[in-house]
Amino acid sequence: xxxxxxxxxxxxxxxxxxxxxxxxxxxxxxxxxxxxxxxxxxxxxxxxxxxxxxxxxxxxxxxxxxxxxxxxxxxxxxxxxxxxxxxxxxxxxxxxxxxxxxxxxxxxxxxxxxxxxxxxxxxxxxxxxxxxxxxxxxxxxxxxxxxxxxxxxxxxxxxxxxxxxxxxxxxxxxxxxxxxxxxxxxxxxxxxxxxxxxxxxx
Amino acid sequence: xxxxxxxxxxxxxxxxxxxxxxxxxxxxxxxxxxxxxxxxxxxxxxxxxxxxxxxxxxxxxxxxxxxxxxxxxxxxxxxxxxxxxxxxxxxxxxxxxxxxxxxxxxxxxxxxxxxxxxxxxxxxxxxxxxxxxxxxxxxxxxxxxxxxxxxxxxxxxxxxxxxxxxxxxxxxxxxxxxxxxxxxxxxxxxxxxxxxxxxxxx
DNA sequence: CCTAATTCATAATGGTCACTATGAATTATC
DNA sequence: GATAATTCATAGTGACCATTATGAATTAGG
Numbered sequence: 180x181x182x183x184x185x186x187x188x189x190x191x192x193x194x195x196x197x198x199x200x201x202x203x204x205x206x207x208x209x210x211x212x213x214x215x216x217x218x219x220x221x222x223x224x225x226x227x228x229x230x231x232x233x234x235x236x237x238x239x240x241x242x243x244x245x246x247x248x249x250x251x252x253x254x255x256x257x258x259x260x261x262x263x264x265x266x267x268x269x270x271x272x273x274x275x276x277x278x279x280x281x282x283x284x285x286x287x288x289x290x291x292x293x294x295x296x297x298x299x300x301x302x303x304x305x306x307x308x309x310x311x312x313x314x315x316x317x318x319x320x321x322x323x324x325x326x327x328x329x330x331x332x333x334x335x336x337x338x339x340x341x342x343x344x345x346x347x348x349x350x351x352x353x354x355x356x357x358x359x360x361x362x363x364x365x366x367x368x369x370x371x372x373x374x375x376x377x378x379x380x381x
Numbered sequence: 382x383x384x385x386x387x388x389x390x391x392x393x394x395x396x397x398x399x400x401x402x403x404x405x406x407x408x409x410x411x412x413x414x415x416x417x418x419x420x421x422x423x424x425x426x427x428x429x430x431x432x433x434x435x436x437x438x439x440x441x442x443x444x445x446x447x448x449x450x451x452x453x454x455x456x457x458x459x460x461x462x463x464x465x466x467x468x469x470x471x472x473x474x475x476x477x478x479x480x481x482x483x484x485x486x487x488x489x490x491x492x493x494x495x496x497x498x499x500x501x502x503x504x505x506x507x508x509x510x511x512x513x514x515x516x517x518x519x520x521x522x523x524x525x526x527x528x529x530x531x532x533x534x535x536x537x538x539x540x541x542x543x544x545x546x547x548x549x550x551x552x553x554x555x556x557x558x559x560x561x562x563x564x565x566x567x568x569x570x571x572x573x574x575x576x577x578x579x580x581x582x583x
Numbered sequence: 584c585c586t587a588a589t590t591c592a593t594a595a596t597g598g599t600c601a602c603t604a605t606g607a608a609t610t611a612t613c
Numbered sequence: 614g615a616t617a618a619t620t621c622a623t624a625g626t627g628a629c630c631a632t633t634a635t636g637a638a639t640t641a642g643g
Contacts, residue, residue, distance in 0.1 A: 211503050360500070391587070431631085
């Protein structure tokens with residue numbers, strides 16, 4: 180890990196900010212979905228032409244996969260938050276509140292990119308659907324493990340169904356995305372999050 | 382309301398079963414979404430040609446609106462179920478279990494047509510997105526009223542947040558649709574439903 | 584049977600889709 | 614400055630999109 184030198188490759192460099200363009204692409208996919216966003220939509224939002232897009236990002240699918248990596252919290256960061264949380268319920272509360280906040284931001288599309296962008300699609304987009312599903316399953320698995328940790332430490336009763344609890348939290352988050360898109364207010368979604376947290380065993 | 386006579390209009394009659402074709406269209410929208418289903422997909426599934434589709438159903442949007450009317454329980458039927466239920470929690474439990482069953486049927490697509498078909502889309506499909514959102518808001522409103530009824534009758538504590546509870550149930554249902562599409566089993570979803578029901582006030 | 588009305592199958596409409604061939608322009612290395 | 618490598622803008626590729634024009638086929642009512 181000594182390479183702080185970018186060692187720019189020969190040839191004409193990109194004439195635009197790649198990261199800024201990726202951010203605009205992510206917002207466009209977030210607003211309109213994967214298959215229902217056209218290359219024209221993307222180039223308009225990114226301020227570049229189609230050949231530039233293909234040179235810098237490969238194709239539409241690779242651009243989307245890079246967009247969801249930009250959108251989603253990195254798995255190691257999420258794990259770190261879970262490890263730092265005083266207990267599993269705190270971790271779940273933080274996730275729920277962060278979701279509500281992110282789904283109702285003033286300067287971003289409503290809802291969750293992961294929940295809506297590939298919620299439906301032709302069989303041609305199975306690859307991206309699986310990629311998004313894998314992120315959700317990873318979150319559920321890590322939250323399940325964090326709950327199991329509380330059960331082992333005695334912070335939660337032994338009869339607690341860790342997997343069901345974790346999946347319920349993620350289901351509420353994905354469901355709140357739907358309601359956020361329908362127009363639900365931030366306060367309304369916070370009520371849902373608090374309500375879901377009351378089913379936590381004592 | 383005396384017209385039980387179909388009074389067939391003059392001209393050549395439809396050569397196919399309109400209701401059966403509508404059912405196939407509904408299944409196709411359910412599986413692949415609204416904008417991500419093409420007229421070709423529909424005519425192939427329905428076993429008719431494009432002009433027949435347009436003659437019998439108008440256009441793609443009208444066919445979709447008719448499909449969701451076929452899919453969703455009629456509002457008056459849902460209201461009847463809520464009225465018949467011994468209490469609001471029973472009504473919610475019935476909804477949750479019916480959702481789990483419907484989202485994991487052996488002979489139907491996974492998940493919820495309402496949750497996935499218009500979860501994302503271009504601005505050209507705002508009309509159908511609003512139509513689907515209206516169905517969800519109607520369900521939330523009726524469930525909220527049913528919960529309020531229990532509060533009035535003393536079956537639920539006065540501090541109960543009826544709107545949040547109802548919205549949470551619908552959020553869980555829409556979130557379970559996402560997980561069902563990801564491949565979650567029926568048993569896993571039942572665990573989520575039971576978990577969500579434990580946050581019901583006593 | 585004749586006329587009006589409707590649906591049928593065939594084929595085509597203009598538009599948009601994701602993607603790319605082309606050659607000029609810009610950069611690093613020699 | 615010459616060469617190699619890369620991106621640039623322009624323009625276009627065939628395929629598919631939702632929709633429909635056309636004329637033959639089929640029905641009801643007169």
